[in-house]
Amino acid sequence: MMERRSLPFSIFLYANAIVLGIFIVAPLLWLVIMSISDTNDLTTVPLRWLPQTLDLHRYGELTSTVANSVGAAFLQAMRNSLLVAGMATIAALAVAIPAAWSVSRADGKLDVSLYGIIATYMLPPVALVVPIYFALSALGALNSVFSLAIVYLSILAPFTTWLLKSNFDHVPVEIEKAAMIDGARLDQILRRVTLPLAAPALTTAGLFAFLLAWDEFFYALLFTAKDSKTLPVFIADLAGGRVADYGLIATAGVLASLPPVLIGFFLQKSLVSGLTAGGVKG
Numbered sequence: 551m552m553e554r555r556s557l558p559f560s561i562f563l564y565a566n567a568i569v570l571g572i573f574i575v576a577p578l579l580w581l582v583i584m585s586i587s588d589t590n591d592l593t594t595v596p597l598r599w600l601p602q603t604l605d606l607h608r609y610g611e612l613t614s615t616v617a618n619s620v621g622a623a624f625l626q627a628m629r630n631s632l633l634v635a636g637m638a639t640i641a642a643l644a645v646a647i648p649a650a651w652s653v654s655r656a657d658g659k660l661d662v663s664l665y666g667i668i669a670t671y672m673l674p675p676v677a678l679v680v681p682i683y684f685a686l687s688a689l690g691a692l693n694s695v696f697s698l699a700i701v702y703l704s705i706l707a708p709f710t711t712w713l714l715k716s717n718f719d720h721v722p723v724e725i726e727k728a729a730m731i732d733g734a735r736l737d738q739i740l741r742r743v744t745l746p747l748a749a750p751a752l753t754t755a756g757l758f759a760f761l762l763a764w765d766e767f768f769y770a771l772l773f774t775a776k777d778s779k780t781l782p783v784f785i786a787d788l789a790g791g792r793v794a795d796y797g798l799i800a801t802a803g804v805l806a807s808l809p810p811v812l813i814g815f816f817l818q819k820s821l822v823s824g825l826t827a828g829g830v831k832g
Contacts, residue, residue, distance in 0.1 A: 578807075584800035585609070592796050608801040624802060626777060627784035630695050632809065634770075634780060635763035637699040642706035642759045643752065649707075650714035651740060655723070664715060671708035675768050678704070686773060693778045701769050706759040713758065717751030718744065753817050761810055781806045 584592060585608060587601035614621030649667070653660045682701060683692075691697035721744050729739045745752065767782040774783060785802045788794065 581800050581803050584797055585804050587797055589795065589797060605797070608795075608798050609805070611798070612801055612805060620798075623779075624781075624784060624805070627779050627781045628806070628809075630774075630778060631764055631781040631806075634695050634699045634702065635760050637696070638702035638706055638763045639756050639759045641699065641703050642710045643756055645703070645707045646710035646714050646755065647745070647752075648740070650711045651718050651744060653711075654715050654718035655726075664712065667708045667711050671705070671712070675705075679769075679772060682769075683772065692773055693775050695774075695778050695780075698770060698773055698778070698780070699763075701773065702763045702766060705766070706762060709762065710755045710759050713755045714748070714751055717748050721747045757813060757817060760813065764810055 583599070583601065586604050586606060587598070588603060588605045591598040591601050612621050612624045615625065616622060653664050686692050686697055725747070726739050726743055729743050734742070765782065767786070770780040770783050771786070774780065779787075781802075785799060785806065788799050788802060
């Protein structure tokens with residue numbers, strides 16, 4: 551039976567949940583309000599928290615396909631971000647799945663390699679900038695979304711390997727041994743037995759990898775320019791002028807948040823299952 555909580559404890563839990571929700575929702579709400587506020591409302595002292603009139607022209611400006619316009623540059627940056635994040639996520643899962651499964655099934659013999667993988671993830675990006683830059687420059691691969699996706703792979707592969715390993719540990723080995731007795735090869739066991747059972751974990755790892763690549767700014771700033779810029783770099787350029795349109799920056803932030811929010815919304819059940827699967831034994 552479920553343990554009954556005392557009234558004060560329940561009030562404490564719900565109060566903390568409400569405070570946490572406010573801290574999460576308030577910045578997003580203010581971002582939306584800024585995007586539909588007139589410039590005068592955003593520069594007036596004291597600040598007007600609610601716009602007097604709704605101003606939606608910035609959304610039209612950023613979704614315009616007119617050549618050499620701000621909208622065309624924004625849409626190009628969004629395409630670049632989708633392409634880079636998508637390629638890097640797929641490549642990271644392709645590398646992490648066999649790596650995590652091998653470490654999980656090695657009975658602790660490959661734990662040292664897992665620690666090495668995690669150690670590479672812990673390195674600060676600035677420590678790797680110079681060698682990566684010279685390598686890309688020597689290969690003539692600067693200012694390329696494909697090169698940036700490969701660079702992101704060095705960040706995403708260790709993270710997804712660590713995340714998937716903890717979930718593969720909770721897939722019963724007996725099922726795999728039964729498939730092996732029936733004559734299944736290792737690749738067939740992985741594809742037809744283990745991965746279907748770990749599907750929520752794969753969704754979670756893929757979503758987090760996508761978000762990491764989508765939000766990454768440092769490498770994108772240094773290794774891309776002009777037509778290969780991603781959304782974080784484009785938004786930073788909007789804020790870098792002498793006279794910044796705060797409403798336009800907020801609108802770009804709202805539009806940039808839509809793809810990951812929509813992906814998370816449709817995959818929320820798998821996301822929750824994947825996050826909790828590695829934390830329950832039995």
